Amino acid sequence: MARYxxxxxxxxxxxxxTRRLLSExxxxxxxxxxxxxxxxxxxxxxxxxxxxxxxxxxxxxRGAIEAVxxxxxxxxxxxxxxLVDAFVTFMTDSSPIARIYLQLAVGRGLTDRTIAERxxxxxxxxxxxFADAWQREDTSLTPAEATRxxxxxxxxxxxxxxSALLDERFDMREHARELLPDVPAASTGR
Numbered sequence: 001m002a003r004y005x006x007x008x009x010x011x012x013x014x015x016x017x018t019r020r021l022l023s024e025x026x027x028x029x030x031x032x033x034x035x036x037x038x039x040x041x042x043x044x045x046x047x048x049x050x051x052x053x054x055x056x057x058x059x060x061x062r063g064a065i066e067a068v069x070x071x072x073x074x075x076x077x078x079x080x081x082x083l084v085d086a087f088v089t090f091m092t093d094s095s096p097i098a099r100i101y102l103q104l105a106v107g108r109g110l111t112d113r114t115i116a117e118r119x120x121x122x123x124x125x126x127x128x129x130f131a132d133a134w135q136r137e138d139t140s141l142t143p144a145e146a147t148r149x150x151x152x153x154x155x156x157x158x159x160x161x162x163s164a165l166l167d168e169r170f171d172m173r174e175h176a177r178e179l180l181p182d183v184p185a186a187s188t189g190r
Contacts, residue, residue: 011049013039015063018056027100030057054104054115061104064097065090071129080133081180084157088176091161099165127151138181153179 017038021030032053036046050056066072068089070082078086091098109116130150135141141149156179164172 010041010045014046014056015059019060022100023096027103061097061101064094078133080137083130083133084176084180087157088173091164092172095165126154130154
């Protein structure tokens with residue numbers, strides 16, 4: 001039991017160190033040496049818990065995404081407005097982490113098949129959640145149509161997110177509201 005607790009504590013120290021390094025210096029500041037030094041662990045301990053520094057970074061990103069998840073239990077209670085709001089919140093309130101996620105997804109995903117596959121799986125889960133919410137809100141949609149609409153909406157949100165990350169004056173939330181079907185702008189919250 002004590003060994004298990006030490007492993008959990010070591011994992012959290014590594015993730016905290018990775019989070020700090022990402023916020024201080026971006027992806028360029030995240031090296032195995034920097035992570036292990038900040039976490040006060042050896043490289044062997046790191047590799048017992050993570051396959052690579054990218055895996056630790058993706059865990060930090062996953063945590064930031066989960067922090068804004070409107071339906072963390074996956075009960076199917078989230079609406080399109082909830083999902084859009086969570087996407088916008090991640091891109092705007094977690095902008096250093098969102099920027100790093102996009103750097104990894106695009107920059108390294110083009111050359112590293114493992115990263116590309118991880119990003120594709122994550123995107124597919126988002127498409128499924130958006131399609132499910134879309135079908136719950138419009139029962140006349142076929143699964144294929146709901147999936148197509150979810151893919152288009154996520155492509156638009158990603159583009160808006162890029163604009164927000166590159167231009168701090170860009171109001172992503174306002175633009176994202178326009179993507180919602182027949183929903184008054186005030187109902188998207190925040």
